Amino acid sequence: MSMQLSNRCRTSLYRVIFGNPKSSDESAVFLMAGSREAANRRAVRTLAVLFDIREEDVYLYNLASFADLVGSGVSDDEDVRVFETSWKGAQVSAWVEHPLFLTDDTSLLGKWAELHADLARIETLAVI
Incomplete structure (x- = not known):
């Protein structure tokens, strides 16, 4: 059975890409907010504290x-589209790697775990 994202995710979830100025690493950051502006402010403040950098x-x-991500994604499971990052036609060619979850929404964490279980199963079958 496929887990579904909560109503909270569907109405308040945002994803932003964070580039750490102390390294070349980038991370997808997931957080909940009431608006795009609030999401940006919350991300800036939280990441500044977490990484000990100035805002x-x-x-x-x-x-x-969430709506932007679902609208641009291609997966049959619309909820998993929040983790897509690249496509080749109608196929996902890259997924979010090493995300930072600034939320305790268990449905989002469960969907992440479900996605990785599916990807591991596909990779295992390809090897067999």
Whole structure:
């Protein structure tokens, strides 16, 4: 049975890409907010504290709402579209790697675990 994202995710989830100025690493950050502006402010403040950097040095891009992510995704399971990052035609070619979840929404964490179980199953079958 496929887990579904909560109503809270469907109405309040945002994903943004965070570039750490101390390294070349980038991370997808998931958080809940009431608006795009609130999501940006919350991400900046939280990431500044977590990474011990000034708010001015927090580099964010590609802020997208749940609706934005579902609208641009291609997976049959619309909820898993929040984890898509790249496509080749109608196929997902890359998924979010090492995300930072700034939320305690268990449905989002469960969907992440479900996605990775499915990806592991597909990879295992390809090897066999």
